[in-house]
Amino acid sequence: MRNVRYFSRGLLLGGLAVGALLMFPAAVVQVAVPGPWRLAAMLVLTVLAVAGEIGVLPFRLPQNARQVPSSIIARTDGSGALQFGFEMGTGLRTFLPSHLPYVAAAAVLFLTPWWAAPAVGAGFGVGRIAMVRSAVRSGSANAWHDQFTAWRRTVSVVLWIGAVVCLAAMMRWVVNP
Amino acid sequence: MTAAIPRPANRPAVVATLLTGLAIAVAAAVAWLGASKVGIVPAAVGLALLAGFATSGSV
Numbered sequence: 001m002r003n004v005r006y007f008s009r010g011l012l013l014g015g016l017a018v019g020a021l022l023m024f025p026a027a028v029v030q031v032a033v034p035g036p037w038r039l040a041a042m043l044v045l046t047v048l049a050v051a052g053e054i055g056v057l058p059f060r061l062p063q064n065a066r067q068v069p070s071s072i073i074a075r076t077d078g079s080g081a082l083q084f085g086f087e088m089g090t091g092l093r094t095f096l097p098s099h100l101p102y103v104a105a106a107a108v109l110f111l112t113p114w115w116a117a118p119a120v121g122a123g124f125g126v127g128r129i130a131m132v133r134s135a136v137r138s139g140s141a142n143a144w145h146d147q148f149t150a151w152r153r154t155v156s157v158v159l160w161i162g163a164v165v166c167l168a169a170m171m172r173w174v175v176n177p
Numbered sequence: 178m179t180a181a182i183p184r185p186a187n188r189p190a191v192v193a194t195l196l197t198g199l200a201i202a203v204a205a206a207v208a209w210l211g212a213s214k215v216g217i218v219p220a221a222v223g224l225a226l227l228a229g230f231a232t233s234g235s236v
Contacts, residue, residue, distance in 0.1 A: 015229075091232065098231035104224050112221040123222035127229015134193065135233075148233060151191045158195050159227045162202035166227070169205045169220035 004136055006081035011132070012125040013082075014089020019121020022105065027114035035174050038110040045106045046167065049099035053156070060099075089125045098156065100163055111170040194230060201226060 029038065051057045087093040091101050104124060108117045135144040148155070201223040205216075 015225075094232075096232055098228070100224075100228035100231040104221075104228040107221055107224055112217060116218045116221060119218065120221045120225045123225030124229045127226040128232065129229075130197070130226075131194070131230055131233035147191050148194075155191065155194060155198075156231065158198045159231045162198045162205070162227050163224050165202045166205040166220040166224035170217050170224075173217045 002078060003076075003081040004132070006078040007085035007132065008129045010082040010085020010087075011089035011128045012085075012122060014086040014091075015121040015123070015125025015128070016089075016118050017086070017121070018090045018092070018105075018124070019108070019118035022108045022117040022121065023114050026109050026112070026117050029109050030114055033110075039171060039174050042106055042110045042167070042171065046103055046164075049103050050160070053099045053160070089128060091124065098159075100159060103163060103167070107167065107170060111167075111174055198227060198230065 033041075048057065052060055096102075101124065104120065108120050112120055135141040135148075138144040205220045205223045
C-alpha cells in the first residue's frame with residue numbers, strides 16, 4: 001500500500017509538472033492567436049482525435065510508445081513507485097491508449113486560461129490515481145483490468161461524451177466572452 | 178479440502194467509473210448553463226480527469 005501512495009503522489013506531481021510546462025506556451029498562444037482561430041484549431045484537433053479513436057485515421061497521433069524501465073519499478077524504497085508514477089502522470093513516457101489526453105492538452109493551449117494549466121494537469125493525474133486506486137481496492141487488479149478491457153468501448157464512449165460537453169462549455173466562453 | 182471461491186466480476190468499479198464520467202459531464206453542463214467565465218476552469222479540469230480515466234491500463 002505504501003508503494004500505491006508513492007505511485008499516486010508521482011501521478012499527481014507528473015500531471016502538475018506537465019500543466020506547469022504548458023503555462024508559458026498557453027499564455028503565448030492565447031495572446032498571439034485570435035479567439036476564432038484558436039477555436040478552429042481546437043475543433044480540427046478534436047475531429048482528428050475522434051477519428052483516431054474510432055480508427056478512421058490510418059495513423060495515431062504521436063505518442064512515446066514505450067514502457068517505463070523495469071529497473072525503476074524494481075526499486076523498493078518508494079522512490080521507484082514515485083518515479084514510475086511521475087512518468088505515468090506526465091503521459092510523456094508511456095503508451096496512450098486514448099486520444100483524450102491530446103484534446104485536454106489542446107484545450108489548455110487554446111481555450112483554458114493559461115494560469116489554470118497546472119490545475120488541469122493535476123486533474124489528469126487525479127484521473128489516473130482514481131483508476132489505480134479503484135483497481136487496487138477491488139482486491140484483484142488483474143480482474144479489474146480484464147473488466148475494464150471488456151468494457152473499454154462503453155467506457156470510452158461515455159468519457160468522450162463527457163469530454164465533448166466539457167469542450168462545449170469552454171468553447172462557449174471563447175466564442176462569447 | 179476447501180476450494181478457492183472465485184471473486185465475482187468486478188462490475189462495480191467499472192460502473193463507478195461510468196457514473197463518475199457522467200457526473201463530471203453533468204457538472205460541466207451546469208457550469209456551461211451558468212454562463213460564467215469561472216465555469217471554464219472546472220470544465221477543463223473535468224476534461225483532464227476524463228483523459229486520466231481514459232488512459233488507465235497503459236504502462
